[in-house]
Amino acid sequence: MNRHVFHLLCSLSILTAAFNAGAPALADESPTPRYDGSWESLQKMPVPAWFDDGKIGIFIHWGPYSVIGYKKGGAGYAEHTPKRLYDESDHYYPYMKERWGATPPEFGYKDIIPEFQAENWEPDQWAELFAEVGAKYVVLTAEHHDGWANWDSDLTPWNAVDMGPKRDLVGDLGKAVRKRGMKYAPSYHRERHTGFFALEKYVVDSEPHSDIAEEIKRVPEAALLYGPFDHDKAFTDDYVARWKEIQDKYHPDFLWVDDIPIFTRDGNKACNRSRGGATNLRISLDTRIGFLPQYLHEQDTA
Known part of the structure; x- marks a missing residue:
């Protein structure tokens, strides 16, 4: 039986690298220790030498938006x-009417996606520039909260190979970056997706905006972009499946994940009231705050 090691290295920011500059580094050639999945075990992972020494990295948000x-x-x-x-439809709908001649539900975010062509994009030029300024790692948004996948996904038709650019943005940049010796990672932000196009954020069972509901009624496949709106097991399974697809297709050196909100039935309103109207309660797993440990999962394969 062969063993397939699936590892997700959650990181990062330049600030984090600076904080860890004095920490004991793990030589890149050292064997990777094993962890049992507990926080106590995971927190023992030393900072990889390449990250500790890197200092400068590039983070790119790029998509139909x-x-x-x-x-x-x-x-x-x-x-x-x-x-x-x-x-904020009172502000943005007039802009959409002036630019595209229509507003939701006749014309919505889904209809802007075909204009995202990346027709002048040269990933090798980007990578060359990044190398010239001394970057040691590069992060490209694989998916933000909007449901659009910048990679060649088999899990959603709303991806950069089947629509828009008709090319694998995550894969193409990864090849260009690695040819120049830099580390590479996609970033993944789908954890907030169920509340992104909904009436309320951080609510377990939310409802879409009325215009989005009408867009989905007219174009049913739009549900795969805008939805789902329930933070349930089906969403969690899809969240993990997309994450694993990125890992299996691109074998990133690490994977950036955003912070994880706590979804409740009232959107944390009770908590907000008790805190004087403060921001929504969230679990701080934001990798911009600190360098999180490596997670290893071994799975037998035939």
Whole structure:
């Protein structure tokens, strides 16, 4: 029986590397220790030498949201604009009407995706530039909260090979980066997806915006992009399956995951009231905060 070692190395930020600069490093050639899955065991993992010495890395958010090219106030995260199209419709619908001649439900985020072509993208030029500035690792968003996959996915038709660019963005950049000796990782942010196009965030059983519900009614396959809206076992199974697909297809050196919100039946409203209206309660597994240990899972294969 052969053993397939499946490992996910959660990391990272330049700030994290700086914090860990004085920590004992694990030589890249050293054998990887085994862990039993407990937090106590995982926290014993030393910082890999390549990361401890790397200091400079590149993180890229890029997807169909980049096509929109506009955000209220001209500041903030572009990757959150798809949600705000519907949350702040009084502001964004006039913009959509002026630019595309229609608004949801006739024309929504799903209809912007075909304009994401990446027709002038040269991954080797990107990788060459990254190497010139001294970067030691590169992170590209595989999937943000919007449900769009930048890789060649067999789990969703809303991916960069079947739609939009018609090429494997995650795979192509990985090849270019690794040719120049840099470490490579996709980032994965699907943990907040069920609340992204919903009326309420962090609610176990939420409902889509009315215009999104109508878009799905008119174009049923849009449900695979916008939904699901229930944070249940089916969603969790799909979340893990996509994560594993990235690992199996691209064998990344590490994998960035975002922080994990706590989903409740009231969206943590009771907690927020008790804390004077503070932000939603979240489990801080955000890898921007610290270098999390390596997770090893061994599985027998024929």
